[in-house]
Amino acid sequence: MMDRRAVLGLGGAVAVGTLLAPGIRLLAAPQPSSSSVPNKTEALATQRWAMLIDVNKCSADCSSCIAACREENHVPMFGDADRDIHWIRKVELRDRERRKPTLSLPALCNHCEHPPCVHVCPTGASFIRKDGLVLIDEHRCIGCRYCIIACPYKSRSLVYFSTQMPIGGNPKIPIRAKGVVEKCTFCVHRIDEGLQPACVEACSRSGGGAMLFGDLNDPKTEISQRVKMLRTEVMREDLGLKPHVHYQGL
């Protein structure tokens, strides 16, 4: 008899515990880490992230943006030109008719206003975030590669091989599982912390300072003023995709 009472008593205690528990937090959430980044940040629909590249400041022998991108995002190289992943690359531009000197410039995802990659994605993995970033939700990507074909800028790559965390690799960036598509994110994890993309930072630190990044919707930012005042161009404007990577001095 005593035993049974004890069991019932225990049952009652557990019942109270579970009634209190779901949804109700008796204890405060742990405090954020000591860094200056607020614990909670949110993308704003009023923002429109964009880049401006001053081609005259970009030299053919500099590739610090690419190196910085590879390091920040540990973008894998498999040693196979067909399978290597590129988030940003240097391209050479030759205008034979007008006999202008060859230009060297970085090309990366344009984060278009009307991205064809998003349009063709069958699972909704490719999407436009509130603040204009075109991103891939890798959790939904099935690796069909429609987007790779749809992108006129060749900005996307399929991950052919799984990777391990490189020594000293950035822990904020997940490693790769094969069978998903990836591309430049404008370093979304850095933007969300109020930082510039790694390529832009590297370009101003050890490159020619050719890259400028900011909010195009904010009239106070340097990029919005320069895009408004200077003659800037985008790649393949005729396609009507409204890219958000602008070039100056083409």
Next chain:
Amino acid sequence: MMRLREVALYRIILMAVVGVLCLMDNMPVWAMGAAVPQLQPAQDKPCVRDPAWMRRNHPEFLRQKRDLTVREGVRVRNESLARCATCHQDRAQFCDRCHQYAGVDPNCFTCHNYVHTP
């Protein structure tokens, strides 16, 4: 008379047993006395939600966080997937051990790093 009382008693016992069984659903695994895996105790307190709630609902919690973070751009840093490792240090002795016991195999860690950073 005797029989009626006996029946009533048995009924109460039955209800009690059913009640306890129902409650066991929400009990910590160790309280059920089954041969459950020993999980590594957390290094710090408290969990991002009530532990009993987390035991049942962490898959849903993580999925919701995932969509909120990736698609809506809302980052809550002390509740991110990476942060679980600050308290649940060793994945093999916490997440994996329980998942093996439960027979589930989430593929999250083919991509996500689970590194303990104190």
